[in-house]
Amino acid sequence: MSGELWKLTAHEAHERMRGREFSATELTQAVLARVEDVEPSVRAYVTVTASLALEQAREADAKFAAGTATPLTGIPVAVKDLIVTKGVRTTAGSRILENFVPPYDSHVYEQLRRAGAVMIGKANMDEFAMGSSTEHSAFGPTHNPWGLDLVPGGSSGGSAAAVAAGECLGALGSDTGGSIRQPAALCGVVGLDPTYGRVSRFGIIAFGSSLDQVGPIGRDVEDVATMLDCIAGHDPRDSTSNPEPHPDFRNYLGRDIRGTRIGVPKEYFVEGMEPGVRARIEEALALLEGLGCSIDRELSLPSTEHALAVYYIIAPCEASANLARYDGVKYGYSDRSGPTMWQNMEQTRAFGFGPEVKRRIMLGTYALSAGYYDAFYLKAQKVRTLINREFEAAFQKYDVLVTPTSPTVAFPIGAKLDDPLAMYLNDVYTIPASVAGLPSVSVPCGLSEGLPVGLQIIGNFWGEGRILGVADAFEKAVGWANRVAGL
């Protein structure tokens, strides 16, 4: 049996398991062996669940034998460590949840298990998904498989790095302001942030509740479409979950995209973008034009300049409320050394939260406090309306919008750790679609200085199929699918 099964895409692995070329158990063993080889240098996982994975692989083999296998049956996946898994420690990258063992499963994990996917482990992340580099994990940073002294992006850096390093065939991440798309771009893989409401948030440890969405990261667009098919759909346990049935996203792949109207917003091509990133994006736009799309570069979305501030006010405000639950009483780390309940709570949170989480809670608490609410939170919510209106008008004229995913390629570990504002600017291209709740996908478009660059395709509400179709046609034309990093 080939020792390099971990290099396959999920759909290739599925076809070959259906053809009885190898079993789900053999595939899982190959991936676990790869994890053993590279995990000491990549550190994509907080927890590797090897024995559980082998047990799930045996169940998958039974499904193949019974003829009930579906596209994700037996596919080894990584699950971001804020997606709760019954009986498997779930930390959200935080010391405050270091020993938290959830008593129930999240909706998305239930869906993966129903499909017969195999969980290899829980992927590392910035604490409570607050960060763009995975350096803000209480369990240490993840390293980019394309350069081990570089960050993988974040917050879903463990998920993206695991996919890029062959430590799984696909992964789930979560995106609040770019946390799937930016690490996917920096690790040279495909990542999709669905329309807000497309995927249930039941059992997702909350950060910014009006922004958080779970989405897939994969080696190619087809794998991402397959995983989205699995996790999307109505769940009454999340009141924001869309009750309408979703289409089969794979039906949008392999289509002719001639005539697609692409808008390229001017405001995304200003200062701060690396020349190498700009060059790849220009080539990508030319390639899309060659595929018969119309490219309009006159589109202006003037409120884009305010999106970063809007996001970094609204998300911390929501976080400051969501993270009030970590009080050392119900679960998680608890410091009972002081004589009063309030001291216990303040000491618990002082030790349990890392510097970035404290910074965001403080920022959100300030922006919501008496005297500042109108100037910050309410103002940000009003500008959010302006951003939404501009997108709404743009989608009257265009089918999709195309931008870079990130202004830079992967940067050195430590380079921005002490400069929060510089770190926040990593999300400048991903935040506007998040603020509006729109779906967007990052697909690799080549290398700059030997490191991957991502192209972002933004769609209208519930338009995942359309952006996947464009991403798929682009991926085939650029010839970049499934490049495993040369560790």
Added chain:
Amino acid sequence: MALTTDDVLHIARLARISLTDSEVGRLTQQLSDILGHFAALAAAPTDGVEPTAHPLPLSNVMRADEVAPSLPRTAVLANAPRHEDGLFRVRAVLE
């Protein structure tokens, strides 16, 4: 947008986070920088614009009022730092 040490201590109290002196110093500087950067937001034209709390036009999603099982008490208390007689144990709330 300059915050003072007292502002930071006040917010920390509201957020129930105890901070060391060096954290107070660092946060005073960092929060001032971040909020200063966001001051440009004031220039956005929002007269008569309604705020958006949420990307979807949803309100009052209801379910049928039917009794359904919830998690067993033992499962819920399994992660509790302290519990007693089936209840979470904390220090006295009232003096």
